[in-house]
Amino acid sequence: MYNDLSPLGWADSRAAELPADTVPARVARVDRGAAEVIAADGQMSVKYSARVRRASAADPLELPCVGDWVALRRLPEGRHELDEVLPRTTAFIRGGVSRSLGGGLSGDGQGQVLAANVDVVFVAEPSMHGGDFADLGRIERLVALAWESGATPVVLVTKADLFEQGLDHLLADVRVAAPGIDVHPVSPLHGDGVSLAAGYLEGSRTAVILGPSGAGKSTLVNALAGSTVMETQQVRAGDGRGRHTTVHRELIPLPGGGIVIDTPGIRSIGMYDIGDGVDRVFADIESLAERCRFGDCGHLSEPGCAVLAALESGELPERRLTSWRKLQREAAWMASRTDARLRKEQQNKWKVIDKEMRRSSRNRP
Known part of the structure; x- marks a missing residue:
């Protein structure tokens, strides 16, 4: 049938x-x-x-x-x-976003389903973008959302051919930001890594590709399809930013089997209902927190804090702790979005945390 x-x-x-x-x-x-x-x-x-x-x-x-x-x-x-x-088996949901305390993102409670019934989420992050290296914070955010969707995240570091030296170090940093999941360098223009990506679509599996404009998402779709099915453009000269070639989400059946959903470039994406996605991405910090002296340690200035000890020793990068705090803040905000009293408590809590973070940064050599 x-x-x-x-x-x-x-x-x-x-x-x-x-x-x-x-x-x-x-x-x-x-x-x-x-x-x-x-x-x-x-x-x-x-x-x-x-x-x-x-x-x-x-x-x-x-x-x-x-x-x-x-x-x-x-x-x-x-x-x-x-x-x-019909009932969805998986759903990749973005939350509405707005700027909050400390320059982070907070949710406004309005969710949007970007893709449904997806088996794999390809997080496409360019190795170089506008003169900068891969955005590890964006990878952490998208991987957390991918876990929340019920699909399997895979990070594709695109435009890997731009790295003549140091690619292995970059991939190592990405694997720290996305622990426990597959990370592959790809260069669709040269065909590198395309067969690896296609392997995740065997049979009739569906993948959605998420990432910023200029990450080469449409180029990857064309490489997977073996023909030009999506228009592509080069990044703009001068600032290296990508043009929004894809302006809508579209499901594309591939000739060799499998389905891929191409998406417009994502400027910002907020968390929605938070389960264990953030915990899975930051399993290293969660493991450290279990060794803190106090069960309710805020990892700010408490004695016996294993998280701060790892930060001081260099075991834990400060960037990663900052990223974890931002996503934790969004998770708390989304949990309180229907409770005005709880929302006020969260605002006051994060004001204290932001103040302590700034003080600690000034005092750190």
Whole structure:
């Protein structure tokens, strides 16, 4: 049943989720109030039913997104409408972002599903971007969100050919920022690492590629497809920043099997509901914290703090501790976004932490 959709990841076990008198399709692209979907009869544009519009008005997370499996209902005039979003196996959700204390990001409580039913999250980070090295803080954030989605994160250090020397040191730093997951250097223009990335898509697995503009995401998609399916542009001269070639998320079936979702460049991305994603990314700090003298140690100036001891000895990079604190702050903010009293307490807490961090930085040689 629905064999024509098996290359897109459809499993017959999902048939029980379909409402009566509907057929399945997968969302390839979304526009306002409508979606491009791939069904057994081919690709078509469908509008949302009243039920879908009501559900998404009440909760933005109910909006259909790229990668969703949906139920299509045939209308009397012959066209179809998108009548229901089927349960998601995984969902990559970004939180709304705003600037908060200390220049970090905080959530505004509005989530957005970037991709659904994804097996692998490719975190694409350029080895060089605008004259700077890879952004380890961005890698930590995206990997934490990937773990939260339920998918498996993989870091692809793109444009690896720009590194004539020192690539091994950069990859070592990335592996510290993304412990326990696969990290690969890739150079799609030269074909390096493309087969490794393709290996994660064997069968009908789906991957979403996330990263900043200019990271080479569309170039990687073209290399995986073996042809030009996405427009690409070079980074701008002068500042080295990428142009936003991809302006929408799009699901692309690959000729050799597997599906990839290309995305626009991400400038900032906030955390949403926080589970253990941050803890998994910062397992080293969590392990150190267990050795602190006090169970409620804030890792600021307390005696017997194993985290501060590791910082002083050089075992723990200060950059990594700062990144952990930012994500912890967002996690606390998101947890308190519906509780005004708790939100005020968190604001006061982080004011104290920011003040202590600045004082410690001034006193550190």
